[in-house]
Amino acid sequence: MRFTSSDVAPMALGAAVLGGGGGGEPYVAEVALAELMRRHGPIDVVAVDELDDDDRVAPIALIGSPFAIGEKLLSLEAIDLLASESPARGPAPTAVMPYEMAGVNAIYPLAAAAHLGVPCVDADFTGRGVPGLDLTVLELDHSHPRTHLLCDSRSRWVELTTSAGFSTEQLIRPVVETMGWLAALSTSTLTPEFLAAHTLDGTLSRCLEIGTVFAELSTMNAVGVDQALRRIDGVRLAEGVVSQRVSQADTTGQRSSVTIAPDTAGEALTRIELRNEFHVVARDGIVLATIPDIIVVLARETWTPLSVEDLVPGRGVTVIALASHPRWRTPDGVRLAGPRALGHGIDYVDFAKQVAS
């Protein structure tokens, strides 16, 4: 597939949707990608099974706080440094791939591909926004790259090579904090066989498709919206105005409960539990949707996806649930990335069944 400049906007919209409230606003990467494509032209997007045996792939991501990304933006030098041949990396990559297909991280690898002049692989390790490196199919498969590479906005560099048993997430977080809450991340170069075994396939195309559908929602009536959402395994759950946000810290970090007041007085309030992403939607004591499915909250008039930071009182919103990749909806997937794993005392609920009943 040829990824052209007209794909940038829908891709960024899809990336924001897949963020499920997290992943960092794609805007900064979107602007950079458009600028780089203006200079370098379209990008080749290749499926995993289109890779040659001797291709070598570098996963690329930004790790850290969206707040820091908004100020420090993306560094071209960090991309060059991350992609250079080195003992830790191995050979220079012949292609890049997204690590996390969501938010800024769905767009950043495309920008890297444009800058480096290599293709981008149509696959990733998450298929949605996740709060940490340990919520990936790599973790489900117990297969990790040997080395992680980190480069910060000052072009300072860290390599982490571990034997089995360490949590990469736990090792990396303090490094990222020391680097000023933002680092560009890659791993030792991966082979096509590794990708065939341990990635979610076609997720870049799905991101683009979701973005294309969401771009049309503002022009549709309610029936049209519901039909369009059904095509991408989505359902509308609630509408209203954010009336309250209560935040507190617990052992796993900051969490908030957001109350959404309905338009008609007397109808039930909708509640959203969130951390770095939206985690649970409930109404009248009934859980409507949970992670690992993707909970999307949109600004009501514009259908713009909102981040967890955007849900402040007075904001008019629409709440949607989208099915995550089938691997996340298995018992193993739910055990790793379901509500209990992220500090909520409830079980996973399949929103499609919940809404139907």
Place this chain on the structure above:
Amino acid sequence: MTTVPPNGGGLRLGIITGTSHVEVAAIDRDDEVVAAGRWEREVLMEDQSGDGLGWSTSVEHALASVVDATASTRIQSIVVGGTHLRETLDSRRPLARVGVLRLGAPATTAAPPFAGWPDSLVRRIGGPRTIVAGGADLDGSDLAQLDEAAVIRFAKSCDGAIDAIAISGVFSPVAAAGELRAADLVADVLGPAVPVTVSHSIGGFGLLDRENAGILNAALIPAGEQMVASTRAVLTRLGIDAELFFVQNDGTLQVAAAATSTPIRFLDGSLAATIRGAGWLAATSDAVVVALESASTRAGVLRERSVALEIGPSITAGVRMNVELPLGYALDAGSVAEAVELMSRHAPQVPTIIVGDGAVPSAGLGRVPRYAEIAGAVGAALAPVSAVAWEVVMAGSDEASRIRDARQRAVDLAILAGADPSTSEVVAVGETDLSQMLGGARRLRFRAEGRPFTPTTEPHHTERAEAHHQERQESRESP
């Protein structure tokens, strides 16, 4: 023109110039409307303003009518607001050509200045642009040491090629020293006549949005200067010696000098002033306000006596920026029901107030207060001065002192912008949890307000206010 026989001094005048009309209100110290007027702008369009948009003609007409009706010596403050700067931006009128300097390399380089802008606007205002080493990190430390030689090279490349400079630095709302140093270096090369906008004086967090706002601000500086100068010329012609304030986008005020240095905050105060005025006229703190004019219907929300603002970045002239604009809608003339329905989604279960010259009591849609046709001018005349400061804090560490400093900064900024020191205080604190950061990191926004400071605000004279007034008098005498 309606007038009431006057008693004593202390008149506050509000003037709003909309796209199609001008309105004026004079309010006495008992908060009574003592003079009011409203005209269609076409009637005034025998344009002698020289700005091509009829600004000073409109202001002069409105002022003259009040001076005729009262006495110029009674006027204590004059507040002017309107759509003038937005019209300048949206029309094809000349803007300043802007050289852009960003302090950030090696960070930020993938999205250079003007990235994401409409090509036509870049052609219209874009001058030399570069990214040099510099900027701050989240904790205020240097991201990279400022490359002073590169700053000077940039300034030289701008010599003769630009009318204004915009400087942005990574995390400058946390640490402004780099932007200020770079501004000094640029001024050394280009001289003090070239206006320099530093991004931390414009907006909050988000480098691209703040930089974009800074660039548009720099581009608008000549228009802002002309707007203020032509207004002052009108005051001189009419023999009025009163404090001059302008209406910001959110409906609050700042002194005239602020409109020359930060015109981006004064793009359009008309809707926000109208929302505030409507709330005051209807004696309510929360409302959906619909302004019905002959050419348009506009609507917004009053929330706890302030104008509800758009959440997140706004788009102006196709450029995303973090200047706060009112949450609002502009619809075709007569779309009252639609406007009420749209706004009620943001403010359920509050009363609706209908103002503007098209406001007539109609079946169940909303209340029409007295003086509805000059609600904007009333809102302008009665608005407080306000200013905003931003900060980011983590739990523990120096959290308390950072919050204290930022609160004080907001109050100081309000006083500098013309607020009476004895009445200035922080009135709103916005708090955003920052995701993906441990330690309870929060982004904070402090808004301070105070009554407009004027030489005759007797009930509020204190020693502190007196000293402040003295300073302002002196600084006015020695420009």
